[in-house]
Amino acid sequence: MKYDQARWTDDSEDRYEPLLSEKASKTVDIEDSSLPDDLTRDNLSLPDPAEPELARHYTRLSQMNYGVESGPFPLGSCTMKYNPSFTEDVAARADAAIHPGRPDSTVQGTLALCHRLQDYLGRIGGMDAVTLQPPAGAAGEFTGIQIAKAYHEHNDDERSEVVIPDSAHGTNFATAAMAGYEVVELPSGDDGRVDIEALEAAVGDDTAALMLTNPNTLGLFERDIEHIADIVHDAGGLLYYDGANLNALLGRARPGDMGFDVMHYNVHKTFATPHGGGGPGAGPVGVREELAQFLPNPHVRERGGNYEHYEPDHSIGKVHGFYGNWPVLLKTFAYIARLGDEGLRDASAKAVLNANYLAEQIEYEVPFGPFHHEFVASAGEQDAADAAKRMLDYGVHPPTTKWPEIVDEALMTEPTEGETRRSLDQLAAAFNAVASDSDAELADAPSRPAAKRIDQATAARNPRLSWQALDDT
Amino acid sequence: MSNSNSHATGSPYAPQTAAETAAMLDAVGADDLESLFDVPESVAFDGEFGIDARSERAARREVAGLLGRNADLTEFLGRGHYDHYVPSVVDDLASRSEFLTSYTQYQPEVAQGFLQALFEFQSMLVELTGLGVANCSMYDDATALGEAATLSQRVRSVSGDQILVPEHLREGKRAVLSNYADGPDLTVESYPMTDGVVDVPALADQIGDATAMVYAESPTVRGVIEERLGAIGNLAHDHEALFCLGSDPIALSLLERPADVGADVVVGDAASLGTGTAYGFGLGMFVTREEYLRQVPGRLVGASEDAADRRAYTLTLQTREQHIRKERATSNICTNQAWVALRTAMHAAWLGPDGLVELAEDCVTRARDLADRLDDIVGVKAPIHGRHHFREFLARTDQPASAIVADLAAEGFAVHAVDDHLVQVCVTETTADATDEFVAAFREVAK
Numbered sequence: 001m002k003y004d005q006a007r008w009t010d011d012s013e014d015r016y017e018p019l020l021s022e023k024a025s026k027t028v029d030i031e032d033s034s035l036p037d038d039l040t041r042d043n044l045s046l047p048d049p050a051e052p053e054l055a056r057h058y059t060r061l062s063q064m065n066y067g068v069e070s071g072p073f074p075l076g077s078c079t080m081k082y083n084p085s086f087t088e089d090v091a092a093r094a095d096a097a098i099h100p101g102r103p104d105s106t107v108q109g110t111l112a113l114c115h116r117l118q119d120y121l122g123r124i125g126g127m128d129a130v131t132l133q134p135p136a137g138a139a140g141e142f143t144g145i146q147i148a149k150a151y152h153e154h155n156d157d158e159r160s161e162v163v164i165p166d167s168a169h170g171t172n173f174a175t176a177a178m179a180g181y182e183v184v185e186l187p188s189g190d191d192g193r194v195d196i197e198a199l200e201a202a203v204g205d206d207t208a209a210l211m212l213t214n215p216n217t218l219g220l221f222e223r224d225i226e227h228i229a230d231i232v233h234d235a236g237g238l239l240y241y242d243g244a245n246l247n248a249l250l251g252r253a254r255p256g257d258m259g260f261d262v263m264h265y266n267v268h269k270t271f272a273t274p275h276g277g278g279g280p281g282a283g284p285v286g287v288r289e290e291l292a293q294f295l296p297n298p299h300v301r302e303r304g305g306n307y308e309h310y311e312p313d314h315s316i317g318k319v320h321g322f323y324g325n326w327p328v329l330l331k332t333f334a335y336i337a338r339l340g341d342e343g344l345r346d347a348s349a350k351a352v353l354n355a356n357y358l359a360e361q362i363e364y365e366v367p368f369g370p371f372h373h374e375f376v377a378s379a380g381e382q383d384a385a386d387a388a389k390r391m392l393d394y395g396v397h398p399p400t401t402k403w404p405e406i407v408d409e410a411l412m413t414e415p416t417e418g419e420t421r422r423s424l425d426q427l428a429a430a431f432n433a434v435a436s437d438s439d440a441e442l443a444d445a446p447s448r449p450a451a452k453r454i455d456q457a458t459a460a461r462n463p464r465l466s467w468q469a470l471d472d473t
Numbered sequence: 474m475s476n477s478n479s480h481a482t483g484s485p486y487a488p489q490t491a492a493e494t495a496a497m498l499d500a501v502g503a504d505d506l507e508s509l510f511d512v513p514e515s516v517a518f519d520g521e522f523g524i525d526a527r528s529e530r531a532a533r534r535e536v537a538g539l540l541g542r543n544a545d546l547t548e549f550l551g552r553g554h555y556d557h558y559v560p561s562v563v564d565d566l567a568s569r570s571e572f573l574t575s576y577t578q579y580q581p582e583v584a585q586g587f588l589q590a591l592f593e594f595q596s597m598l599v600e601l602t603g604l605g606v607a608n609c610s611m612y613d614d615a616t617a618l619g620e621a622a623t624l625s626q627r628v629r630s631v632s633g634d635q636i637l638v639p640e641h642l643r644e645g646k647r648a649v650l651s652n653y654a655d656g657p658d659l660t661v662e663s664y665p666m667t668d669g670v671v672d673v674p675a676l677a678d679q680i681g682d683a684t685a686m687v688y689a690e691s692p693t694v695r696g697v698i699e700e701r702l703g704a705i706g707n708l709a710h711d712h713e714a715l716f717c718l719g720s721d722p723i724a725l726s727l728l729e730r731p732a733d734v735g736a737d738v739v740v741g742d743a744a745s746l747g748t749g750t751a752y753g754f755g756l757g758m759f760v761t762r763e764e765y766l767r768q769v770p771g772r773l774v775g776a777s778e779d780a781a782d783r784r785a786y787t788l789t790l791q792t793r794e795q796h797i798r799k800e801r802a803t804s805n806i807c808t809n810q811a812w813v814a815l816r817t818a819m820h821a822a823w824l825g826p827d828g829l830v831e832l833a834e835d836c837v838t839r840a841r842d843l844a845d846r847l848d849d850i851v852g853v854k855a856p857i858h859g860r861h862h863f864r865e866f867l868a869r870t871d872q873p874a875s876a877i878v879a880d881l882a883a884e885g886f887a888v889h890a891v892d893d894h895l896v897q898v899c900v901t902e903t904t905a906d907a908t909d910e911f912v913a914a915f916r917e918v919a920k
Contacts, residue, residue, distance in 0.1 A: 028826040041730040048825035058566040061586035067574035095540040099550040100753035109542035123522040135612040136808040174795035174805035180656035183800040221511045275576040276812025277587040318648035321615030322753020340526025346483025349506040417487035452780035459777035459789040466596040
């Protein structure tokens with residue numbers, strides 16, 4: 001009964017944790033300020049818990065939250081692998097807590113570590129130069145597409161379109177639009193991969209880039225990748241690699257060797273930095289040599305044993321106010337150093353084996369294949385969102401649902417390398433129990449977590465986004 | 474690989490035993506692990522990265538060795554990144570794995586804890602700003618400003634592509650804004666400042682029908698508390714432009730409430746609460762009026778009810794977002810800074826309103842006191858702007874600023890060089906104990 005999360009008694013009225021504002025709140029009038037009255041506010045009204053109350057509040061909230069250490073978390077496309085504890089200690093070091101305004105000569109350790117991480121990521125992705133600045137995967141995409149844009153502009157080559165397969169992450173489409181491009185959506189072929197004929201029809205003089213995930217969101221390797229690269233390059237476009245699925249390929253294939261010109265790495269996926277309830281992550285971007293001149297400002301280089309920041313000749317400028325999500329980059333470095341070649345290769349091998357093993361054990365139809373790190377099952381006649389809620393009753397976190405849309409009632413499942421055979425068997429048992437449950441059981445789910453099915457429609461129809469808004473209702 | 478656990482080869486975080494691996498390969502009908510990879514020979518990687526695996530202890534030692542090369546300096550540094558004391562309880566509670574290792578709350582029934590914490594974070598920002606809608610986070614202040622600029626274009630009733638920003642603006646922030654402005658073809662132009670604050674008449678001359686947004690900061694990048702925010706807001710509104718105000722939660726605890734000066738959007742770095750110095754790692758605050766709700770970028774947590782009619786929280790209005798709306802989304806942001814927001818909310822709650830106001834008052838008085846002490850030094854004038862300051866201020870030095878910075882570093886202190894003879898000094902409770910030594914060192918290097 002993992003998710004009953006009862007406090008003292010299961011049916012108690014305060015089974016839920018009250019808001020901080022409901023526990024202890026206070027209004028302070030701003031008086032006797034050292035500033036003139038016309039520069040200050042009148043008062044401030046905020047929660048005022050004592051530290052013991054604060055500790056209980058957040059401890060209770062944590063108990064109402066499912067993380068990777070709570071159990072299997074096969075959220076497809078998110079790579080919810082175990083986050084090694086020691087990397088937290090690394091990031092918490094006092095000598096890592098430095099200010100970005102220091103002269104380079106006083107931060108040689110930080111710059112050396114960044115330089116080494118740039119080098120590691122370059123080797124892993126087969127890229128010639130890597131910037132660490134983008135603070136998330138989508139920020140990496142934006143950086144990469146701005147680099148592609150700068151490259152074309154540098155060549156006086158006006159291009160207006162970015163081509164993206166229909167199975168791609170939503171961020172790809174949004175990124176291209178943010179950078180001012182028109183999006184050309186590419187329908188997938190019958191085998192779930194890029195349809196070469198459709199690609200040839202879509203790509204042309206207006207194509208700035210093709211954004212591609214490989215293996216794609218169905219877990220399928222784009223076997224025609226070299227042909228795809230030729231088509232895009234022959235038209236003068238660049239090939240962008242969305243690194244969300246890189247955990248599938250470590251040491252087996254590298255984007256640079258496949259013909260990609262620009263890529264981002266999702267370090268919170270591939271390199272096990274914790275997802276933090278939504279972030280922070282980091283989205284370093286790797287490029288081929290000829291694109292290095294467009295990298296964000298500043299870039300780190302080594303000169304005679306010293307490290308320094310410099311501005312690349314035709315830099316796109318900045319994508320983060322300072323140098324990116326430094327503590328996350330530290331954790332990334334520590335993880336890569338811990339695993340090394342052998343560990344990274346093993347992580348991918350076990351991630352792929354786990355996905356294939358799980359796909360084999362579950363009774364839902366699993367179209368396409370062969371799979372790498374993830375697969376997309378179909379809930380068939382069931383509603384995938386309902387099936388997911390029912391899985392909560394069986395004590396596991398459900399997969400990503402209803403996406404990608406090319407599989408009906410999709411259950412996009414990525415178990416990662418962090419599961420044993422036993423936990424995969426339990427996960428499969430949960431899938432299979434749900435598969436044979438009735439529609440009524442699915443519609444009533446979940447019954448075991450503290451919160452029952454949450455009404456999303458009302459939340460959107462009547463937005464109440466703060467405790468101040470609750471007072472009005 | 475040298476391991477302290479029983480899995481002697483491969484990833485220490487992939488827990489299968491060799492026997493399990495063999496049985497699983499058998500179950501999927503594969504001969505070996507390599508055969509699972511459907512990678513054509515021509516693109517297969519058969520080389521090595523050349524990265525040696527380290528034991529956990531060795532990896533930690535290596536990082537320690539590298540970071541040991543950072544100079545040990547007492548940092549009187551600010552300009553957008555601030556060090557405030559973070560209580561241990563924040564580290565302790567935020568490190569709970571249920572928070573740290575969870576992700577975006579796609580299944581709210583098992584994510585009530587984080588959702589409620591983010592709802593509380595949003596609520597605190599609503600109180601601090603007086604505006605109705607706060608999102609869960611942007612990456613940092615610079616990207617939040619970029620998002621505000623694109624929002625201003627989307628919500629404006631008439632076309633306009635000009636974003637006006639103050640002359641005194643951190644270069645990095647302006648550079649990020651320029652990248653966000655590039656796609657929608659916005660132009661970013663500076664308006665002048667005079668003696669540390671906005672030159673309102675000059676702004677009035679410059680603003681026009683094409684202005685989509687006017688951005689101003691209080692405190693400014695130089696630490697000056699802006700005195701005519703209401704007039705700036707009025708100018709913006711007279712031209713149907715949005716007024717975007719840059720600030721931070723500590724300053725907002727004391728300074729004029731943004732809603733009272735006509736702010737339409739408030740952005741800034743909120744990691745000054747909850748996270749100490751972290752080489753620029755931030756938390757973008759984004760708060761706006763309810764009327765712009767459907768144009769807000771990023772995640773929003775809303776209250777609802779569950780099937781037992783009890784209050785519950787969920788991500789809401791997701792049709793604004795990239796995973797639903799794709800190229801018509803309000804932003805491409807997905808992964809954000811939620812865990813940093815959690816820490817900020819914890820720190821704000823730990824301080825309470827008394828503690829926040831007191832901390833903000835200290836930011837005013839500490840800067841004032843330190844400026845006075847530096848001003849007593851021969852060869853130093855501080856502050857150069859005759860204004861109220863928050864945390865930091867500019868000092869003019871007879872010696873070149875670069876020499877002051879280098880000589881102070883040799884004495885174990887860091888300050889900013891802003892111009893040939895201008896340095897900037899920031900003081901908070903984490904450096905307050907070192908001001909005597911700092912002033913003494915400054916006296917020596919200013920000669």
